[in-house]
């Protein structure tokens with residue numbers, strides 16, 4: 001057999017795998033520059049996706065208040081329209097609101113115009129609820145294609161991924177989830193030589209409908225927030241995370 005004929009499927013498979021890596025891997029920069037880390041190992045950016053959620057977000061805001069923790073909320077436009085008051089409250093209590101599209105579409109398959117529409121409609125919902133546009137955006141499932149990051153940039157937003165995705169949407173117990181969040185503390189204990197800090201991606205909502213149960217997320221945070229604080233971590237929003245710390 002002609003060796004070229006053997007090579008072609010292998011090359012195609014490799015190209016496909018490379019594209020999948022670029023589209024999915026949170027730290028891949030293949031489809032445009034993204035923010036994945038904070039600027040200091042002493043800074044932790046806690047982020048929540050798929051809200052606002054009247055069943056969980058108010059309790060979460062109270063929990064974050066107890067530890068003076070500021071967080072970033074990547075909200076879904078259609079939920080913002082339904083929960084304008086709660087959206088406004090997130091911002092008024094010192095947190096950063098960010099864009100997680102209008103309908104939580106998988107952007108990988110969408111045309112440039114459809115991607116722009118998903119992002120712009122969420123921006124419109126945020127402006128209606130709070131009077132301001134988001135400056136940061138996270139693609140649903142972390143999926144990007146060659147025009148997702150550039151479209152976000154055209155709309156004034158930087159794209160944000162994460163360093164740790166504990167999978168809280170599939171948590172079956174508080175202990176399971178708390179264990180999956182342990183790498184944050186391990187990184188602090190072994191911080192020598194590290195120059196950046198973690199961005200953790202959790203969920204205060206469920207993208208299919210309002211009212212999703214994320215009580216394991218609340219409990220695991222209740223366990224970790226005092227421990228993270230005692231380890232000397234400072235809780236920052238993504239906006240604070242990308243600024244170099246003083247000194």
Ligand SMILES: [Zn+2]
Pocket residue numbers: 049050100104140141207
């Ligand atoms: Zn999401």
